[in-house]
Amino acid sequence: MEAAAGAQAPQQGAHAAEAAGGARRWQNWSRSQSCAPARMPVAAGLEDVRTAIREAAGAGGPLRVRGAGHSFGDNVVTAGTLLSLDGMTGLLEVDSAGGRVRAAAGTRLWELNAALDAHGLAMVNLGDIDRQSLAGAVSTGTHGTGATMGNLATLVEAVELVTASGDVLECTADEPDLLRAARLSDGALGVITAYTLRVAPAYRLRERLSSEPLEGLLENLDAEVRNNRHFEFFTFPYSDRAMVKRINPEPDEPETYGAEVRVTTEAAPLDRLDMAEACAKGIADPSRIPDLNRRLALSVGTHTTTGPSHKVLISSRDEVFMETEWAFPREAAQAVLTQMKTMVEERGLPVNFPFEVRFVRGDTDSLLSPAYGRDTCYIAAHVSLGLDHREFFAALTEIALAHGGRPHWGKWHDLDAAALAPLYPRWEEFQAVRRELDPHGAFANDHIRRVFGD
Structure with missing residues (x-):
């Protein structure tokens, strides 16, 4: 692969701030997690990563790596060292003919998409x-939708990993068990x-x-999943409708191949309710939520x-919320959602x-x-930050x-190692790699101690 220019682009969206008295604090996107680390270094290269690992060990505290702060759990919360890879971003190598790129782990996904597009990829x-950061998204099992496509980790062919000893490992198919552990590790093996x-x-x-009756959609669910490159839907509690997205390749239209996005509205309700307005009204008076949900669905x-794939597949998320998400066998989708x-x-x-x-x-x-070993349906649930999520999520x-x-590794859940281990057929193999790399x-x-054990 040839080296890519502009590999160290500046970043946006830092989640560290000065608190009262000059202390440094970190906070995640949803404002549900925060901490005051003793050290918050920013790495610009491998030597900086090694130094941070060595200094964290000398101080006797754990080292965690923060990305863009889009996990909803306490994945990176620490009083020890919270390392940023914001100085390690961009495309490092590009092999357009072979369909391969090497990207720095701190790269935000929006930056990666723009850089790939500049190379026709x-x-x-x-x-x-x-x-999200690339490492944060991959390491927690971030996914899209598409019956023929896996989560982002399935696109990873090699992982550069710095271990607790400071060794730099190139995890490849030559050591398949190591690579299968490193792709999705929740940061438990080292610094990617x-x-x-x-x-x-x-x-x-x-x-x-479009907005459609939920009952009919569920009756034809298998065909919808099978017949669309990307298929997903949203359905509110207290509503019998679904908001449906069907996404497929656009027919070849050379004159419109550029980066523009076109939106055509075929029908729009006269009594349209905005999500932000509905959230504000629901937080102020939760008794109105059923009616607001029904109006939103219509x-x-x-x-x-x-438009280009990376612009059509991405949605904006302007409201702050808490989220939990679970992965089920695909055939259980209708029963689980209904329940x-x-x-x-x-x-x-x-x-x-x-x-x-x-x-x-x-x-x-x-x-x-x-999604290990089974075609999977993911069901995610969200609640506005101003509403109590505890009974709902429990x-x-x-x-x-x-x-x-199985819970999404980057979303809220309260399972521990004893509850998680039976859900994963290869759990003990991952634990063996963890014991070897971070004894x-x-x-x-x-x-990490909660979800993987001491």
């Missing part, structure tokens, strides 16, 4: 948010500094967004959006965001993949575990 698939990714030639997509209208909606409605819980339902291909590429956890659900827990904060 694109990610094979994306999630619906592009604010670069990835080799499989990419595609740049392509355009056409999204069709406010979508019908729209067609065409979740019924639970909310029977308890009268103040849930003002829709359930988000997406589909991915099963994989065996990562030992801790939530009830969802009970339903999820009853159906073999003394250099990267083990409270979160």
Whole structure:
């Protein structure tokens, strides 16, 4: 691969700030997690990473790596060292003919998409948010939707990893168990500094967004998943409708191949309700949420959006919320979703965001993949930051575990190692790699000790 120019682009969205008295604090995007680390170094290269690991060990505290702060759990919370890779960003090598690139781990996804597009390339698939760092997204199992496509970690062909001893490992298919552990590790094995990714030639997509009856959609769910490159839907509690996205390749139209995005509105309701307005009204008076949800479900209208893949697949998230997400066997999707909606409605819980339902291909590429060994339906649930999520998320956890659900590593869950181990067929193999690479827990904060054990 040839070296890429501009590999050290500046970053946006730092989550560190000066607190009263000059102390440094970190806070995640949803404002649900924060900490006051003793040290917050920013690495610009491998030697900086090694130095940070060595100094953290000397101080006796764990080292965690922060990205863009889009995890909802306490993944990186520490009083020890919180390392940033914001000085290690951009494309490092490009092999356009072979469909491979090497990218620095601190690169934000929106930066990666722009850099790939400049080379006539694109990610094979994306999630619906592009604010995360590459390492944060891959290491926690971020995914998009598409029955023939896996999560982002399935696109990783090599991982550059700095271990607790300061060794730099290039994890490749030559050592398959190491690579399968390193792809999706929640930062438990070391500091990931670069990835080799499989990419595609740049392509355009056409999204069709509409509001439809939920019952009919569920009756034809298998066909919808099978017949669309990307298919997902959103359905509010207290509503019998779904907001549906069907995304497929745009027919070849050379004159429109550029970077523009076109949105065509075929139908728009007269009584349209804005999500921000609905959230504010629901937080102020939770008793209004059922009616607001029903109005929101009818406010979508019908729209067609065409443009480059990385712009059509990405959505903006302007409201601040808490989120939990679970991965189920695909055949359980209808039963699980129905049970979740019924639970909310029977308890009268103040849930003002829709359930988000997406589909991915099963994989065996990562030992801790939530989609390991089975085609998967992901169901995500959200609640505005101003509303209490505890009863809602606890009830969802009970339903999820009853159906073999596995939690998304970057979303809220309260499972520990004893509960997680039975969910993953290759759990002990991952633990063996962890014991080998980090025998003394250099990267083990409270979160890592909870989910993987001491």
